[in-house]
Amino acid sequence: MELSKVTSAGSEDLYCLDVELYGSPQYGAVYILDAERPAVVDSGTGRNYEWILEALAELDIAPEELEVIAPTHVHLDHAGGVGYLAEACPNADVYVYESGAQFLVDPTQIWAGTKEVVGDRIEYYAEPRPVDEDRIVELDDGDTVDLGDHALDVHHAPGHAFHQAVFYDPANDGVFTADAAGINVPNRPGVRQTSPPPGFDLEGCLADVEMLDDLDPGALYYGHFGGSETDGLLAEYATVIQEWVDRVEAKRNELDDDEAVVEYFAEQVETDSPWSAQHARGEERMNTRGVLHYLDNRE
Template sequence: MAIGDVYEVTVGSCTDVHYVDTGMYDVPEYGSVYVVDAERPAVVDTGIGARHENIVAAMESVGIAPEDLEVIAVTHVHLDHAGGAGYLAEACPNATVYVHEIGSRHLVDPERLWEGTKYAVGDQIQYYGEPKPVPEARIEELTDGDVIDLGDHELRALHAPGHAPHQVVFHDPAIDGVFTADAAGIYTPSTDEVHVTTPPINFTLEGALDDVAMIRDLDPETLLYGHYGPALAGDKLETYAEILPEWVDSVAQKREELGDDEAVVDHFVERADAGLWGERKGRAEARLNVRGVLVALDNREE
């Protein structure tokens, strides 16, 4: 697997779906964007703005010209999923951008989101590319249960606010699959492992576990992870429901032991797994996840 490579999804009952390794953070096997070669062609998520050209190239490799794309379906407005929305809308003039109603204003005017992202991710911001606004007339707002009709496929939007209040997952019954956004964690196909994702500022453990339970109730055959790639569901949702509270408990215990949040962050950063995406990204991921749990713990106490 390499940055920019495009793969057909052959897992489970999936048909007409491809994904591209966007090369997010200059590492492979972290960011994926899906291309659905349906009667109404669609992409699910857009990745960061700096990598939008990889998505256009992926579409063209599947046989979808930019002017033929009809749907840009955004799972949530965090810039690792929606940072390329404005770029892609510009490149694909006939596409409508679908996003949860809570997040739509951030696509129309992304300045506040850009500033918040810079604060949250620190020096990782160099990889992003400042987002471009999406014209308001090009946006269709979604609420829980709305369906994006793709003809021979459909994307059923299900609100999944445990990771962010503007997050949805998309269920496509035609492939018995769910595009999971960040609601089912992070998956690494090279190790067949599920990892936590708990960034600030909106993560809540209770909400995240509710989202996992919601996806489990759908009983999908296939999970299509935003990070990273497709996988048979198997016991992955059950595993995530186990490791997520264990992770939160470990951060809470270390905070009680050390009594200093920066020391807690340093503790986990020093022990970050450098084997998955390299030392720099591994440490940055750990820092983000710890800070998200610390914020959630503070909010729980209020």
């Protein structure tokens, strides 16, 4: 377990926990905001949810003192541990964008869909536990979760998934990006695409980037992975995601075989990042299938 303080753009009271998603360091982040009303943003897959409790203890936040659990969306790499964490933190409510709430109350469908999408990487997940409906606070675009000396302003960001929202904290001038700003690979320049099936929509993703750019945050808190100064990363991601879709479409036109397209990109992926080779190739397969699904729907 590695817990680090986030200081990007002068951020305060914010900590990033590396939950080693898919067995890879520096890929899956859970954030703890040590506010007057303490909050956890995202939860990981549930496999290592005890690490969140250990991190809270390290910050002298008792389980019963946690007040807010805020998954950015209900994909299980971000929300799989919500039910476990809610059980362990009896006074915390779960704040989630309204269209995702049903999947936390009854996670059967999202669990089945996740197993289909991630394939053999399901070994890194725990079957999600349901959240009592009376502990869920449904959020809408424009809402604010009041944390006392901090806040989470809610902005719907459906390009990656229809149930995704990003949270902007005015006190820190930072935004929890979920998957709306791509993937930040530590110690590597730039950002990478994230385009899983079935929810990926290119035009929606570009609109989300424009929305984030309008917020003009000083810091981006990536779900994958870590805090960063914003600099030109949003404009870069708009280019990255458009070019990624163009590459997949061109390769589909060349090969005329979707599985061959998927394997082509999996074999091309670089494996010298902090991620494991299994994870890097699995990520590329998933993202390629997401683009192919998008192209089918577009046509």
